Amino acid sequence: MGKAIVKLPAYVTRLKLASGQHAYYWKLPSWATVKDPKTGKRAPAVRHGFPCPVESCALGTSHDAAVAKAEGLNETLREWRLGAERRTLKPGSIAWLFNWYRGLERFTDLKPKTQRDYRRLMEIVANFPTRAGGKLGNRLASDMDGETADTLYLKLREKGEREAAYAMQVCRLVWKWALRHKRTTGVKDNPFAGMGIKSTPAGENRPTTREEYDRYRIAARDLGYQNMAAAAALCFEACQRVSQVFGLWPDEAAIEEGRAPPAGLQWSVYKPGVALALVQRKTGNPVWLDLTIDVEGETVQLYPDLEAELQDLRQRAARDQFGQPTGPMIVDERSGQPFEQRWMSSVHRKICNKAGLPKAMTFTGFRHGGITEIGDAGEYDVRPISGHKTLAQTRTYNKATAEKGRRIALKRREHIDQLGEREGGKASRPGSRDKEDDR
Template identity: 50%
Template sequence: MLRMPAYVQARKLAGGAISYYWVRPKWASPPAMRHDRMCPVVSTALGADPAAAIPRADALNAAFKEWRLGAGRTELVPGSVRWLFDWYRKSERYTTKAWKTRKGYKVAMDGVEAMAMKIGIFGDRQAGAIDAPAADKLYARARAKHGERQGSYMMQVCRLVWNQAMRPGYSKATGVKANPFSGMGIKSTSGTGNRAATRAEYDAYRATARAMGKQSMATAAAICFEGCQRVYDAFGFEDPDKKVRGVMWRDYRPGERISLIQSKTGNLVKIPLVDSIDGEAVVLYPDLEEELGRMVRREDGGLIGEAYDVDYMAKLHRRIRKKAGLPSDLRFTGFRHGGITEIGDAGEDDVRAVSGHKTLDITAIYNKASEAKGRRIALKRREHVALITAGDTVEGDENEP
């Protein structure tokens, strides 16, 4: 019987053929860390040919062992891809970015390093010798292994690194003279993987959360959907860069206004909760105020809601979503997306007064086509056509042809 490398499984396919897979052990799955790194090696299909599967599995095992033991991390070969990534992470271009951005970049770099080649892994290749065809092949493999969104993001990070490495004054040290990741047709990832929640889904989610005794989750959903807050601001997740996060009781005046700080932009957004129409007070955000009214107000004016950590919040969200019978692609970030989209559907293109975005261009990803917008556009167009048609009427001789 053929002896395969560690972590390789043989599986029988529907037609009876055998295919091989390198399967990462569960204990190594994120957020597991070794030597300040999440495991860069993921479960990978090796194909049906044992002769081709074995060397690929050996390369994956070598990368997995290196992550587990931390072996060789201090012995970087100058000019290699791994060395170049380490060089970039020490630069001001990287260190001055927000913690969340740095984390995303590092995960992308680790994934690129660990990509298995015919011989060895991509991180061992000389960065300056990589050409456009090699970059295109890497992109195809990254999409196949990590999906379209993450694969595209990995290439975007590579493009940033190579752009910095080839600049005058740096290229002599890095050995990079050109950027093989430029002009490769990377698909934009903006907004992908995060669909907007509908108001019906939002209502069902809140009702289920309340029924399960998780009022904080219902209130956080309202803060995201009605107040268009980011998830980490709604829950006040701890920020390694020490940015102020969270919605505070001291900033909420019932029946008057609520003030929200967008930690990403630093913008302070003051949202009025009532308006006066023909002398009568109109509540602008009844669902948000109802959820806040169900909470016990802290006397110290601190954080609204429970100080959940990210993992526990994610688990609670899945439980509530399943209990409510909502689709599996409903992410908590979808509530903010849904709220901003709803504003756009109502006919308001500039959502910055609520969302806290710095520029109008960024909000364009929420301004999507819909049937409601199509009907509204058609009605306004007919009004315009009727107006210009009336203006074109010529008063002349009634017998004039």
């Protein structure tokens, strides 16, 4: 069979590097530039009174990231080429304001996916029908008031709470910057400020229960995704952020320079049978998570499920690397590289379907569920484990310590045993035998 042909977006080329990886490059078409008769160099062409807003650039080595960025560049290039929107927009109107914002560096510096989401939400607002039979986008942005904003929000909520909330957040951001440039925009206040809309709509990240967490790991192992079972354990047991575990934080510099994608938690932070010692990337706070503790001369495991998953994963990594595992813990088994977010989400949904778990169960829900379990155990300061920076603005008076982290772990084990969620009160791994049974 011949090799499958991968269709790339327009103006994208793929080159093979000396390392064996493929790098992607977006090249501005020649019709979007003109030759300067004085210098002989090519400069951006001008259409409809505006110079071409994009230029050739490297897209990095990640296929998915390269495609997403190229699609955003092509959309911007198309808008500039057609210029129809600029010719028909009424100066000072809401549609004009959205277009003005999309020309700001604050917008063009956003990730391509974020740009697409913003464009879509702006279109929803601009095309919203008014009582007079027109479109909201034709109204003057300066005439928008709080009452109209509230009515718009209520109407959009009928189609979906989450999308309505995001649309209002985008409008609030646009009007915020319009207010800073009021001599250009004519906007004198922000009608979308003070609406009391949460950044994260209610119900987006429901806490995962321990029973769901157990079922998820069993299904993940059955499907051959030990990496996902271990990742779930790191988020639920160790209360770590998904971005920290998978390395899903943005690294535009790495993408631009064609370097490897950012990695998540490294094997170097894991001391088997001793502790997890890491630094939270988001807050910079150190986290020391004891895995065992001595009680009257006996070693007690504080996180047996977490250790079991990590040990299985570590053995596999050691076999693949022919020795002591190094690099990131959680990698895509197909490539040995950190997960692409889209593929990670696909695998997560596949595991949930296998386990019969609800669609509303996000990976972030594991961290939420772990923190909720700690609260149910009677400990509300989760910072020694999660790495949070503050606790209701009382960090000065309530310092996080390693001793507090051990106390949290012990209380949590007691709470789990009291719930009877482990057969015989033992914290054995679901689907596996106790060590004593193996003897």
